[in-house]
Amino acid sequence: MVEPLRVAIAGLGTVGAGVIRLIDANGELIARRAGRPIEIVAVSARDRAKDRGVDIARFDWVDDFTALAQHPRADVVVELVGGSDGPALALARATLKAGRSFVTANKAMIAHHGLELAQAAEAGDAALKFEAAVAGGIPVIKGLREGAAANEIERVYGILNGTCNFILSRMEAEGRDFAEVLAEAQAKGFAEADPGFDIDGVDAAHKLSILASLAFGTQPAFADVAATGIRHVIAADIAEAAALGYRVRLVGIAEADSHGLFQRVHPHLVPLDHPLAHVTGATNAVVAEGNFVGRLFFQGAGAGDGPTASAVVADLIDIARGEFGPPYAMPAASLLAGTPADTGERRGRAYLRFMVEDKVGVLAEIAAAMRDAGVSIESLMQRGAHADGSVLVAIVTHEGPERCVAQALEKLRGSTSLVGQPMWMHILQ
Structure with missing residues (x-):
């Protein structure tokens, strides 16, 4: 008989409860696709008595999140607690150090500590999966x-x-x-x-x-x-x-x-x-x-209990199949340290919006700042007065370096003609 993949879950909010409901509802189909059953054996959350709409009495209850990493029957730990550090990170480190696979929906933790966790997963020959961390149920x-x-x-x-x-x-x-x-x-x-x-x-x-x-x-x-x-x-x-x-x-x-x-x-x-x-x-x-x-x-x-639970269980199916692979598509040692690009040299078109006082000379002041910074204006619109007496001026620029737009806005900083700060939006190309 094929042994099931045994799972411990930390965090029983909407997504954690959604994972339980999904496995309950689609367990037979999941087992066929995974090649073996996926079985929840232990759970942990802040409040054991809370009504989550699912029966958790059939699972082992663990008071301390991080203790799930050492649960005697768990092959995989699923983290749905959240937060870039704290209990979530401690659980991730302990699980991977123990050579057990780890699944998370925690985008903040992966964004801040993903490289460290990928290295730990590779060292422990374990899987690190985070499909649910980006765009919910979208694969x-x-x-x-x-x-x-x-x-x-x-x-x-x-x-x-x-x-x-x-x-x-x-x-x-x-x-x-x-x-x-x-x-x-x-x-x-x-x-x-x-x-x-x-x-x-x-x-x-x-x-x-x-x-x-x-x-x-x-x-x-x-x-x-x-x-x-x-x-x-x-x-x-x-x-x-x-x-x-x-x-x-x-x-x-x-x-x-x-x-x-x-x-x-x-x-x-x-x-x-x-x-x-x-x-x-x-x-x-x-x-x-x-x-x-x-x-x-x-x-x-991109969110919600159903779509996010779907992504979590998809990761569990991969692990059940033995599909580990490097978390970032290549070994952690092959990941390059990227140099941040200079956005000032990036070229594009921009939309600029100003709220200004309704008085003579304001348009000339804005146009002069654009000219002096080397920003070419494609179109300029002025709209009627708002309730506070201010007037909207909107500019669309020709393509050019972003540093020029930044310089123009800096020239206008502190202008007594402006009401509030300008709005700069890039135009997608």
Whole structure:
């Protein structure tokens, strides 16, 4: 008789309970695909008495998360606790040190400590799997690590945070401002009570650093990701983008070339003929461009108990089959230390929005700053006065170095004509 793969789970929130429900519902099918049953033997969480909608009395209960690494019957530990450090990292280190395989949905931990954990997994001849850490149920990690393994990836980019995409989609559809739609997202459970990780781009930056490492064979470098979120996008930006033939999306982009490794999360104007422009709601989408395979497009639910549990169990099926392989598609020793690219020399077009006082000379002041910095203006729009008396000025630039735009904005810093800070969004090419 074939021995089952025995699993211990740390963390019984929506995803942990979802993993139990999925294995209960599809256990026979999973066993056929895995070549042997997958059986949960132990669990751990903060509150044993909490009603999670699943029966956990049939599993061994362990009070201390990290003790799961030494559970006598567990072959694999699944970590669904979260956090880049603390109990999650301690459990990962202890599990891999014990030579046991480890599955996680923890993007922050992989972004910060992925290289160390990959080295530990290889040293212990164990599997380290993290499909659920990026884009929920979308098999983008497997797609990059396996499906596109023969390709040189030229660029990987996409919509990596469902909360931000939900907010921008609602602003677009209903003409409402950011704060109002954020409150709705929080009420619906799409955004946390403290939404900073989502709306400031940190969550997307964690995911982007993982994708960049897989795509380019570089060591994970979360600290090198330049992240700007969406909290300063206003309804007028959405309207201006629409008038110009674009939609606003928070896009993470990574590229590697002779100039170094470029990684950035930033609001972008996305052309209407690009597939990312049509990704709406709390959905994720990732694009990878390979030199032989061309453009690959992955889209689906980026979070939630069902999609994320699906990705976790897919990793367990791989382990049950004996499909370990290096976590980053190549041995950790082969991963290169990427040099951060100089974004100032990066060329592109930009959308710039200013809220200014309604007085003579303001447009001339802005135009002079652009001229002196070497920014060529493609179009300039001025809209009527807002309730506070300010006027919106929007500029689209011709293609040019980003350092020129940065210099122009620096020249305008502190101008008494400006009301608040300018908004700079890149135009996706």
